[in-house]
Amino acid sequence: MGYRLRMTLAFAVLSVASVAVFTLLFLSSSYREFRADRILTLERMTHCLAGNIYWDMEASDRQRVAEALDRFALGVPAPVPPVVVVLDQGGDIYGSSRGQAPNDPLLASSLALIASSLDPGPGVARTRESAAGFVSAARIERDGHRLGTVLVDYPLSSLKRHFMDLFRTAVAYSLVLLLVLLGLGWLLGRQLMRPIERLRACMQRVGAGDLDTHCAAVRSRDEIGALAQGFEDMVAGLREKRLLEKEMLHTERLAAVGQVAAGVAHEINNPLGGMLNAISTFRHHGADPKVAEKTVDLLDRGLRQIQSIVSALLVQARVEAHPLSRADLEDLHTLIHAQVTKKGLHLDWRCGLDGRVPLPSTAVRQILINLLLNAIQAAPEGGQVGMTCEPQGSHLLLRVTDDGPGIDEEHLQRLFEPFYSGSGGHGLGLWVTYQILSQLGGSIEVRRLDPGTEMEVRLPFLREEALPAALPVAAGGRP
DSSP states (O other), X not given: XXXXXXXXXXXXXXXXXXXXXXHHHHHHHHHHXXXXXXXXXXXXXXXXXXXXXXXXXXXXXXHHXXXXXXXXXXXXXXXXXXXXXXXXXXXXXEEEOTTOOTTOHHHHHHHHHHHHHHOOOTTOEEEEEOSSEEEEEEEEEETTEEEEEEEEEEEHHHHHHHHHHHHHHHHHHHHHHHHHHHHHHHHHHHHHHHHHHHHHHHHHHXXXXXXXXXXXXXXXXXXXXXXXHHHHHHHHHHHHHHHHHHHHHHHHHHHHHHHHHHHHHHHHHHHHHHHHHHHHHHHHHTTSHHHHHHHHHHHHHHHHHXXXXXXXXXXXXXXXXXXXXXXXXXXXXXXTHHHHHHTTOEEEEEEOOXXXXXXXXXXXXXHHHHHHHHHHHHSOTTOEEEEEEEEETTEEEEEEEEOSSOOOHHXXXXXXSXXXXXXXXXXXXXXXXXXXXXXXTOEEEEEEOSSSEEEEEEEEOOOGGGOOSOEEOOOSSOO
């Protein structure tokens, strides 16, 4: 349930409760005022009736007294005419309005009891509630000469009917008022929600990455305006942070380029220095065939070293279309055999690859030969190097181990940076491996053994149709 609907419903509930309370108070107040007014009117009419029938009772004219009582009963504003009875001094019924039993002893005693309990004073009328309504009584007397008492039993049905008419009128007006209040509540909720909706739209744009948006549409001095201003300040801070991040990224890239350039210059300067020295020696002793042969050999090895450095820096793993097979890995076993034999190492070669797997063979071969060369270099004379290759589920597992001195914790943090090497190499082998792994979506984990090091590579299988013809690996920092 949205905030706008909840606010409208809350306003509706409040309006209904207010209208209901107002209606009840109005009905209660109106009923009390109407009742008091009826009682006052009835007392005045009863007193007037007592004065009018005095002379008829003085003349003992019962007929005229009865006619006066009938006229009075019909003149009282009520749906049912009230009961009008005249008692003489002895408490007997002297006369009554039409339809009453004038000689009913039970009725006479009841009316006498009511009259005695009311005990109207001279010149006034008294009223008391009864089960059927209320009874008004007045003395029939003049100059202290009392002839009897007149009683008027006003029916309660008259009050009920008036109350029901008043109730229906109040409910009708209350419903109209309630509809008006609900309409006003809906319009008020819409007006109050408008700045919140604008702020929400602004937040959604910022959440989508548009930090250039502005919440200028929300300008008020209430809490919503303060919230919008706070959000605008936050977005401004994010814009500044983004600019700083761009500047820092640019600076880091320049630093990375400088680091790579410095490494390249350092790695190339070493063979270049030796080549320049060889050329200087050749100029002075070039006539000697042995010096010439040695100079050419030095130039050849220096140029090849420079070629190796540049090739490693601008690496592109050219991947043929065929997937990796067991024969591709057996070639590596042949390539490193000479170096393993030279150091007297024991090579534990375990290849569990039987058929073909959807991975580019050239990229996997380059990853594995870089790891093997590092392991051979780290292993001591007569040590041991291990290689495990096996498919597991949806990926290929490669594991290379050695029993060398291991890698220090401080070197682990920079192990895959270009031109960083803790063993005296040019520091590009593991960096190139990391770049290829990143392109293939693989991962590498380095563990310290006791003694030695273990490097575990996991390469997810590709779809056959997804094998590329060439897999470029960008030359830069770590991804």
